[in-house]
Amino acid sequence: xxxxxxxxxxxxxxxxxxxxxxxxxxxxxxxxxxxxxxxxxxxxxxxxxxxxxxxxxxxxxxxxxxxxxxxxxxxxxxxxxxxxxxxxxxxxxxxxxxxxxxxxxxxxxxxxxxxxxxxxxxxxxxxxxxxxxxxxxxxxxxxxxxxxxxxxxxxxxxxxxxxxxxxxxxxxxxxxxxxxxxxxxxxxxxxxxxxxxxxxxxxxxxxxxxxxxxxxxxxxxxxxxxxxxxxxxxxxxxxxxxxxxxxxxxx
Amino acid sequence: xxxxxxxxxxxxxxxxxxxxxxxxxxxxxxxxxxxxxxxxxxxxxxxxxxxxxxxxxxxxxxxxxxxxxxxxxxxxxxxxxxxxxxxxxxxxxxxxxxxxxxxxxxxxxxxxxxxxxxxxxxxxxxxxxxxxxxxxxxxxxxxxxxxxxxxxxxxxxxxxxxxxxxxxxxxxxxxxxxxxxxxxxxxxxxxxxxxxxxxxxxxxxxxxxxxxxxxxxxxxxxxxxxxxxxxxxxxxxxxxxxxxxxxxxxxxxxxxxxxxxxxxxxxxxxxxxxxxxxxxxxxxxxxxxxxxxxxxxxxxxxxxxxxxxxxxxxxxxxxxxxxxxxxxxxxxxxxxxxxxxxxxxxxxxxxxxxxxxxxxxxxxxxxxxxxxxxxxxxxxxxxxxxxxxxxxxxxxxxxxx
Numbered sequence: 001x002x003x004x005x006x007x008x009x010x011x012x013x014x015x016x017x018x019x020x021x022x023x024x025x026x027x028x029x030x031x032x033x034x035x036x037x038x039x040x041x042x043x044x045x046x047x048x049x050x051x052x053x054x055x056x057x058x059x060x061x062x063x064x065x066x067x068x069x070x071x072x073x074x075x076x077x078x079x080x081x082x083x084x085x086x087x088x089x090x091x092x093x094x095x096x097x098x099x100x101x102x103x104x105x106x107x108x109x110x111x112x113x114x115x116x117x118x119x120x121x122x123x124x125x126x127x128x129x130x131x132x133x134x135x136x137x138x139x140x141x142x143x144x145x146x147x148x149x150x151x152x153x154x155x156x157x158x159x160x161x162x163x164x165x166x167x168x169x170x171x172x173x174x175x176x177x178x179x180x181x182x183x184x185x186x187x188x189x190x191x192x193x194x195x196x197x198x199x200x201x202x203x204x205x206x207x208x209x210x211x212x213x214x215x216x217x218x219x220x221x222x223x224x225x226x227x228x229x230x231x232x233x234x235x236x237x238x239x240x241x242x243x244x245x246x247x248x249x250x251x
Numbered sequence: 252x253x254x255x256x257x258x259x260x261x262x263x264x265x266x267x268x269x270x271x272x273x274x275x276x277x278x279x280x281x282x283x284x285x286x287x288x289x290x291x292x293x294x295x296x297x298x299x300x301x302x303x304x305x306x307x308x309x310x311x312x313x314x315x316x317x318x319x320x321x322x323x324x325x326x327x328x329x330x331x332x333x334x335x336x337x338x339x340x341x342x343x344x345x346x347x348x349x350x351x352x353x354x355x356x357x358x359x360x361x362x363x364x365x366x367x368x369x370x371x372x373x374x375x376x377x378x379x380x381x382x383x384x385x386x387x388x389x390x391x392x393x394x395x396x397x398x399x400x401x402x403x404x405x406x407x408x409x410x411x412x413x414x415x416x417x418x419x420x421x422x423x424x425x426x427x428x429x430x431x432x433x434x435x436x437x438x439x440x441x442x443x444x445x446x447x448x449x450x451x452x453x454x455x456x457x458x459x460x461x462x463x464x465x466x467x468x469x470x471x472x473x474x475x476x477x478x479x480x481x482x483x484x485x486x487x488x489x490x491x492x493x494x495x496x497x498x499x500x501x502x503x504x505x506x507x508x509x510x511x512x513x514x515x516x517x518x519x520x521x522x523x524x525x526x527x528x529x530x531x532x533x534x535x536x537x538x539x540x541x542x543x544x545x546x547x548x549x550x551x552x553x554x555x556x557x558x559x560x561x562x563x564x565x566x567x568x569x570x571x572x573x574x575x576x577x578x579x580x581x582x583x584x585x586x587x588x589x590x591x592x593x594x595x596x597x598x599x600x601x602x603x604x605x606x607x608x609x610x611x612x613x614x615x616x617x618x619x620x621x622x623x624x625x626x627x628x629x630x631x632x633x634x635x636x637x638x639x640x641x642x643x644x645x646x647x648x649x650x651x652x
Contacts (some may be wrong), residue, residue, distance in 0.1 A: 050496065071495075071500075072495045072496050073495055073496070073497070073498050073499055073500050073501075074500075076496055076497060076498035077498045081496070081497075082496050084492075084493075084496075088490055088492055088493040088496075089490065089493065090485070090486050090489035090490050090493065091489060091490070092485070092488075092489045093482075093485060093486070093489055097482060097485075100482065101482060101483070101486045101494075101497065102497045102498070104479045104482065104483065105483070105494070105497045105498045105499040106498055108479065108483070108499070109498040109499045109500060110500055111500060111503040111504065111507075113480050113507060114478055114479045114480050115474070115475050115478050115480040115481070115507070115511070116254075116471070116474040116475065116478055117478050117479060117480075118254055118255075118256075118474075118477055118478065119477060119478055119479045119481075119482050120256070120477070122479065125479075161497070165497075165498065
């Protein structure tokens, strides 16, 4: 049993069977990649994990508790943080404020008002946010407007915002999509560092094989809504079924 | 000071000073001079400045922080006014219970309206709030006549019960007239006039009571803006998607914000009733809701001082521009040859008197197009211009040294 167990999950949109009988187990403190061609159901699966979609069949257990029927903020409070395909940050606010929000949210999420407290006087929160900024190597940008940063820095900030909540599971949805090579490599290094330094499980959905093979310890290949194979990166590389799924029968 | 940082403290102190000296500052032209009618330092208008300031500050807590545009805030203003009137009819002519009760009632009503309206965001939220406000207006004007006085409105009467003992403002007045709203015997309409040279400064009790309430409201708004709660609301405005996946249940936060904002409107409504004890249903009409939106945008959405400036500007135009008439224009242009005089008067005529809305509309368009951040952005640009010139000078002088 892993920290995240997906059992017999199916999801249908009208006539389209987006997911059919997905079984998946992510081991604690591992990096698990989910790959597959376009339309394989990767994003649908991820949306089922974070509460955006509710699967028609099957169960999703996180640390022994079902996530089904819970809203996204409740699932986040259970210890799952997600990174979006395009960085979702608070553009109008400063980098430091961006970093403080998830920490406040973790503390006050269920509603504690603090409407007249001074946010900068909450020393532990500010210090915590600044520490994560240092970890993310962006302490010099703390006063910057988040929207004015480069794509790579926005991604870095978003990952930092997730880590600031000390999640047990970090879900990444194509974290390097649309990035220049240098930014992609930076992100890979950052994720490697996170994996080495923290007790955290990472599940990553990715298109870019370079990213997948540099990071993943286990890989699940998804095709047409069902898992094709699950194995170590070395075994996946040469697997005939994977080649077939990606390149078609002719290959 | 007061748990604020330096910048906010100085802002608060400046606003306090301006508000305290308003009877002097707003009367720059000597009595009897041609420009005296541009003076705004009379009690009635000054009261309106600060009361609508409170209304706009509260509206800005919702609109400025969360970006949710309510088109129904007049309902809370009106509800506050009615509630305040009933306190002055039933309990005591003292304004304190009226102000407190109006704030509470507006809070309760905004809780109910917010509970439903906040299920939607964006334009749907705006339409829902508008619908509720129009319902409230229609109810107040018809079905609820026993409570609201219907179309004739609600006034204080000679035979109102006012059950509290007379030293607390209950009963009828000693001289047999309808008692005027007061604070422990000091009537809201009581003023102290100070002639200095050719100026007359009027210090009015009602104004100063409203001013104190506005400063309190303003102070509280600064605290909210700088609090973790305020930060969460700004985060909701900035990226609701991210917020949902960041473990925050946004609904109770939004609702709390809506209720706070509604209570500000209720307070403003209560003060209005306390200054002028008569309320009509038109106070709840959608144009009144629209006005506070204009005030906030004119002044600067999401800024602390902007809404107060916007409220002041609109109320100034409403009261001063609308009083200019054709006779006055003829006086002003009398130095021109007759034909030209008439021509100028004809051209300016649509912008004054009843046409002041046209001037306001043009001004609004100008500000939205050229200064999207409102008057506050205008101020910042002027400040930056001066700083820029200084910096330029500095760089120009350096090589010479």
